[in-house]
Amino acid sequence: xxxxxxxxxxxxxxxxxxxxxAGLLPDTVKLPDSIIYILCGVILVSVILLAIYFKSFRFRWxxxxxxxxxxxxxxxxxxxxxxxxxxxSIDSSNRYWRAEVASDPVFKEKSVKLxxxxxxxxxxxxxxxxxxxxxxxxxxxxxxxxxxxxxxILYVNTKMKVPSGAQNPGAFDYKKFLNxxxxxxxxxVPSHHWKKTGETSHGILYGALKLRQLLLKVLNKNGLSGxxxxxxxxxxxxxxRLMDEKTEHAYSAxxxxxxxxxxxxxxxxxxxxxxxxLSFINNRGRFRWLKAVLLLAVIWFYAFLxxxxxxxxxxxxxxxxxxxxxxxxxxxxxYNTLAASAFILLIINPLLLYNIGFQxxxxxxSGILLMYQPLYGILYFKNKFLxxxxxxxxxxxxxxxxxxxxxxxxxxxxxVYFLLTNLVVFGLAYxxxxxxxxxxxxSPVSWLAFYIGKALYGTVYLMNFLTESIASLPYAQLTxxxxxxxxxxxxxxxxxxxxFWLVLRKTxxxxxxxxxxxxxxxxxxxxxYDRLKRKEIVVYRLSKGVxxxxxxxxxxxxxxxxxxxxxxxxxxxxxxNYHISNGLxxxxxxxxxxxxxxxxxxxxxxxxxxxxxxxxxxxxxxYVFPPLxxxxxxxxxxxxxxxxxxxxxxxxxxNFKNVVIAxxxxxxxxxxxxxxxxxxxxxxxxxxxxxxxxxEW
Numbered sequence: 263x264x265x266x267x268x269x270x271x272x273x274x275x276x277x278x279x280x281x282x283x284a285g286l287l288p289d290t291v292k293l294p295d296s297i298i299y300i301l302c303g304v305i306l307v308s309v310i311l312l313a314i315y316f317k318s319f320r321f322r323w324x325x326x327x328x329x330x331x332x333x334x335x336x337x338x339x340x341x342x343x344x345x346x347x348x349x350x351s352i353d354s355s356n357r358y359w360r361a362e363v364a365s366d367p368v369f370k371e372k373s374v375k376l377x378x379x380x381x382x383x384x385x386x387x388x389x390x391x392x393x394x395x396x397x398x399x400x401x402x403x404x405x406x407x408x409x410x411x412x413x414x415i416l417y418v419n420t421k422m423k424v425p426s427g428a429q430n431p432g433a434f435d436y437k438k439f440l441n442x443x444x445x446x447x448x449x450x451v452p453s454h455h456w457k458k459t460g461e462t463s464h465g466i467l468y469g470a471l472k473l474r475q476l477l478l479k480v481l482n483k484n485g486l487s488g489x490x491x492x493x494x495x496x497x498x499x500x501x502x503r504l505m506d507e508k509t510e511h512a513y514s515a516x517x518x519x520x521x522x523x524x525x526x527x528x529x530x531x532x533x534x535x536x537x538x539x540l541s542f543i544n545n546r547g548r549f550r551w552l553k554a555v556l557l558l559a560v561i562w563f564y565a566f567l568x569x570x571x572x573x574x575x576x577x578x579x580x581x582x583x584x585x586x587x588x589x590x591x592x593x594x595x596x597y598n599t600l601a602a603s604a605f606i607l608l609i610i611n612p613l614l615l616y617n618i619g620f621q622x623x624x625x626x627x628s629g630i631l632l633m634y635q636p637l638y639g640i641l642y643f644k645n646k647f648l649x650x651x652x653x654x655x656x657x658x659x660x661x662x663x664x665x666x667x668x669x670x671x672x673x674x675x676x677x678v679y680f681l682l683t684n685l686v687v688f689g690l691a692y693x694x695x696x697x698x699x700x701x702x703x704x705s706p707v708s709w710l711a712f713y714i715g716k717a718l719y720g721t722v723y724l725m726n727f728l729t730e731s732i733a734s735l736p737y738a739q740l741t742x743x744x745x746x747x748x749x750x751x752x753x754x755x756x757x758x759x760x761x762f763w764l765v766l767r768k769t770x771x772x773x774x775x776x777x778x779x780x781x782x783x784x785x786x787x788x789x790x791y792d793r794l795k796r797k798e799i800v801v802y803r804l805s806k807g808v809x810x811x812x813x814x815x816x817x818x819x820x821x822x823x824x825x826x827x828x829x830x831x832x833x834x835x836x837x838x839n840y841h842i843s844n845g846l847x848x849x850x851x852x853x854x855x856x857x858x859x860x861x862x863x864x865x866x867x868x869x870x871x872x873x874x875x876x877x878x879x880x881x882x883x884x885y886v887f888p889p890l891x892x893x894x895x896x897x898x899x900x901x902x903x904x905x906x907x908x909x910x911x912x913x914x915x916x917n918f919k920n921v922v923i924a925x926x927x928x929x930x931x932x933x934x935x936x937x938x939x940x941x942x943x944x945x946x947x948x949x950x951x952x953x954x955x956x957x958e959w
Contacts, residue, residue: 268595268597268598268601269598270598270599270601270602270605271597271598271601272330273333273601273605274601274604274605274608276330276331276333276334276337277333277334277336277337277605277608277609277612278337278608278615279334279337280333280334280335280336280337280338280339280340280341281337281338281340281341281608281612281615282615283334283337283338284337284338284339284341284342284345284612285341285615285616287342337608337612340609340612341612341613344444344611344612344613345441345613347444348395348396348441348444348445348446349441349446350393350394350395350446352382352392352395352422352447353382354421354422356382356422357419357420357421358382358383358384358417358418358419359380359381359382359383359417359418359419359420359422360380360381360382360383360415360416360417360418361378361379361380361397361399361415361416361417361418361456362378362379362380362413362414362415362416362463363376363377363378363410363411363412363413363414363415363416364376364377364378364379364396364412364467364468365377365378365412365471366412366471366474366475366501366503366569367407367410367411367412368503369403369408369503370403371403372402372403373400373401373402373403374400374401374402374403374407374408374410375398375399375400375401376398376399376401376410377396377397377398377399377445378396378397378399378416378418379394379395379396380394380395380396380397380418380422380447381393381394383417395446395447396443396444396445396446396447397422397445397446397447397448397449398425398440398445398447398448398449399418399420399448399449399450399451400448400449400450400451401451401456402450402451402452402453404453406453406458407453411471411472411475412467412468412471412472412475413462413463413464413465413468413471413472414458414461414462414463415458415459415460415461415462415463416456416457416458416459417456417457417459418449418451418455418456419451419455419456420449420450420451420452420455420456421449422447422448422449423447423448423449424437424446424447424448425437425440425445425446425447425448427953428953429803429836429953429954430802430803430836430837430839430840430953430954431800431839431840431843431954431956432839432840432842432843433835433836433839433840434835434839438616442613442616442617443613444613466566466570467569467570469566470566470567470568470569470570471569473566473567474499474500474501474567474568474569477499477567477702478495478499478501480702480705481494481495481498481701481715484701484705484711484712484715485712485715485716485719486715486718486719486722489506489509489726490719490722490723490726491504492504492505492506492509493505493509493522493722493725493726494694494698494718494719494722496522496523497521497522497528497691497694497695497698497722498528498694498695498698498699498702499567499568499569500523500528500568500569500571500573500574501568501569502522502523505522509726509730510522511733512726512729512730512733512734513729513733514673514675514677514739515675515677515733515738515739516677516679516680516683516687516729516730516732516733516738517662517677517678517679517680517683517684518677518680518683518684518687518729520626521687521691521725523573523619527691528564528574528577528691528695529561529564529565529574529577529578529581530577530581531691531692531695531696532560532561532564532695532699533557533561533581533585534692535695535696535699536556536557536560537557540553540556540557543556550589551589554585554586554588554589557585558582558585558586561578561581561582561585562578562582564578564699565578567702572614572617572619572620573619573623575607576603576607576614576619576620576623577623579603579606579607580600580603580623580627582603583599583602583603583606584596584599587599596631597631600624600627600628600631604624607620618668618672621668622665622668622669625664625665625667625668626661626662626664626665627661627664628664629660629661629662629663629664629665629757630657630660630661630664632660632664632758632761633659633660633663633664633757633761633764634656634657634660636761636764636765637656637659637660637764638652638653638656640764651685654684654685654688655681655684655685657684658680658681658684658685658688659681662680663757664757666753667745667749667750667753667754667757668750670743670745670750671745671746671747671749671750674741674742674743674744674745674839674842675739675740675741675743676739676740676743677738677739678737678738678739678740679732679735679738682732683729683732686725686728686729686732687725687728687729690721690724690725690728691725693721694718694721694722694725697714697717697718697721698718700714701714701715701718742841742842743842744789744842744843744845746843748785749782749785749786752778752781752782752785753782755774755778755781756775756778756779756782759771759772759774759775759778760775762774762775763775790816790845793816793844793845794815794816796813796814796816796844796958797813797814797815797872797873797875797958797959798811798813798956798957798958798959799811799812799813799872799875799877799898799955799956799957800813800840800954800955800956801900801922801924801949801954801955801956802833802836802837802954803836803924803925803949803953803954804826804829804832804833804836804924804925804926805832805925805926806825806826806829806926807822807823807824807825807826807829807881807902807926808822808823808825808826808853808879808881808900808902808924808926809821809822809823809826809833809836809837809850809853810822810879810900811837811840811841811846812863812865812870812872813844813846813872814861814862814863814872814873815861815862816845817846817847817861817862817863818841818844818846818847819851819856819858819861819863819865819870820837820841820846820847820848820849820850820851821850821851821852821853821856821865821870821879822850822851822852822853823852823853823854823881823902824852824853824854825926827850827852833850834848836954851865853868853879853881854881868880868881869894869896873959874959875897875898875957875959876895876896876897876898877896877897877898877899877900878894878896878898878899878900878916878918879900879902880899880900880901880902880903880906880907880912881902881903882903882906883903883904883905883906884905884906884907885906885907885912887907887911887912887913887914887915887916888914888915889914889915890914890915893913893914893915893916893917894915894916894917895916895917896916896917896918896919897918897919897920898918898919898920898921898922898957899912899916899918899920899921899922900922900924900955901921901922901923901924901927901935902923902924902926902927903927903931904926904927904928904931905928905931906931908934908935908938909921909935909938909939909942909944910938913942918944919944919945920944920945920946920947921935921939921944921945921946921947922946922947922949922955923935923936923946923947923948923949923950924949925949925950927950932948932950936948
């Protein structure tokens with residue numbers, strides 16, 4: 263790494279370090295402004311004095327060290343302030359709000375979801391006061407909510423709620439997801455609990471969103487419909503709200519999900535198309551800058567067309583810096599340019615570091631910059647067609663190498679046929695974006711729009727057909743991959759080892775590569791050993807019903823009642839990540855009828871024993887508990903019914919040490935059980951308030 267010619271790489275490392283350190287602090291931490299100013303001032307003055315005093319080259323590292331510390335502190339301060347700004351304290355009793363629609367509404371079967379900027383509203387005075395904040399609102403679907411558009415001002419009558427965090431082991435943390443986007447509250451808005459004011463905001467973001475809605479209507483009116491309309495809207499304008507689950511899964515399984523998310527690929531296509539169209543402009547002197555300005559204008563206009571989504575914003579900044587770098591004769595410093603774009607984006611919003619799209623984008627581009635040329639140089643073809651195929655293959659391999667570890671961490675999958683998909687889909691995506699831009703520009707000319715629309719429809723139809731065909735091939739997708747961050751780092755170490763070996767071609771470079779391979783094998787062996795030792799009971803937090811895992815010796819018995827089995831999506835959402843991280847089976851057994859007696863686990867009729875830990879699950883309205891002289895002794899009584907027996911009845915037959923109340927239990931019965939448990943001095947775990955229940959031994 264040539265450090266002197268790539269200063270932004272160093273700056274980015276320091277900035278990321280600061281953001282990461284701030285992320286380790288509690289969300290409630292907030293620095294007083296006076297402390298921030300004093301801290302920054304002291305560090306800056308120290309840097310200046312050191313630079314002046316230690317003029318000797320020998321001591322220049324001190325100034326660099328302090329400057330690095332300054333960037334680290336800057337990253338920490340920006341992150342803390344960004345989080346603190348989003349966390350606005352509100353009056354929990356207030357129900358009246360002024361809401362400004364700040365996103366495209368997402369229309370579901372029975373609801374409309376959107377993000378809004380909220381302000382407290384003085385009742386009966388129609389005037390807002392206090393600090394504004396972002397909230398995720400869910401409106402009941404009706405004729406009025408169907409007409410919601412970005413920028414509209416509403417008066418809303420509802421109660422704000424703090425979103426809940428991860429409710430099950432390893433599950434998606436919805437609260438963190440919203441907080442990283444500056445959203446701190448959620449609310450449900452029933453029909454007739456809100457009204458339109460007739461006012462509309464006129465900011466640039468709202469203008470972009472409205473223009474996109476207009477262009478979507480143009481596409482729909484000119485021959486595109488159904489699945490082809492949904493895919494075109496996603497590929498061309500970044501509007502993926504129309505995508506059905508089956509199509510999205512097909513693109514994911516085939517390794518082409520990036521085509522549906524407007525990002526660097528699409529902005530890159532725009533750059534290539536218009537770079538070719540403007541190739542007649544002389545690349546020397548002032549005309550070089552004219553071409554650069556025109557390309558920048560086109561790229562940012564396209565970003566505006568797609569609603570200035572975060573992914574397009576990132577890609578536009580990245581490619582804009584590459585264009586500027588080329589015109590400054592800095593095209594060889596691609597690493598520095600890439601780092602500069604990331605540095606700028608993180609200074610604007612440090613929480614982007616935790617954004618999955620941000621991580622995947624920069625991982626993929628870094629993979630291309632590092633590995634494309636060495637891979638492409640391995641083979642040489644005189645035939646132009648074969649050379650093109652090899653070029654696309656090398657590009658796909660390098661991008662996949664960069665993005666795969668991060669993607670596996672979040673999504674636990676790997677598309678086996680991604681090379682075949684990219685060979686087919688990349689060219690078609692290029693045609694779709696090119697035809698789409700022509701279609702939008704020439705849409706006022708009806709006869710031209712008709713023929714271009716037909717060509718666009720046919721291209722998207724072919725792309726859908728080929729993608730779905732590849733996704734339907736045997737073993738198209740590897741699932742259940744377990745990639746915690748430590749494994750991600752080790753895999754990147756192996757990839758970098760391969761890269762240095764390809765570039766330097768020295769046997770000595772095998773030593774770091776072998777070291778990372780050894781550490782990866784050691785990590786996987788440790789994980790397997792820990793799984794074999796694990797003894798645990800997990801009761802999942804579900805909106806309705808009850809489900810639990812009995813884990814012993816690397817195996818599990820996954821039990822669920824009929825209510826949960828009839829809601830398979832919610833059931834697997836709760837248990838999937840825990841199963842993946844512990845290498846467990848997803849096979850569901852009926853809580854009511856299952857009989858099991860192997861692998862250290864016994865289960866029958868609600869009674870279970872895993873090694874030495876026992877329990878009883880009650881999920882019917884009423885049970886018969888006759889008085890017994892020799893009672894059953896259990897460790898955990900798990901209650902998931904709504905109108906069940908009181909604890910005093912259960913104690914006639916069963917002695918229990920702990921009580922667990924599942925989330926779906928009715929409120930009245932829940933309060934009755936809690937009161938009884940308190941009187942009996944029995945520990946009680948309320949899953950509605952405390953989340954999933956687990957115990958290890």
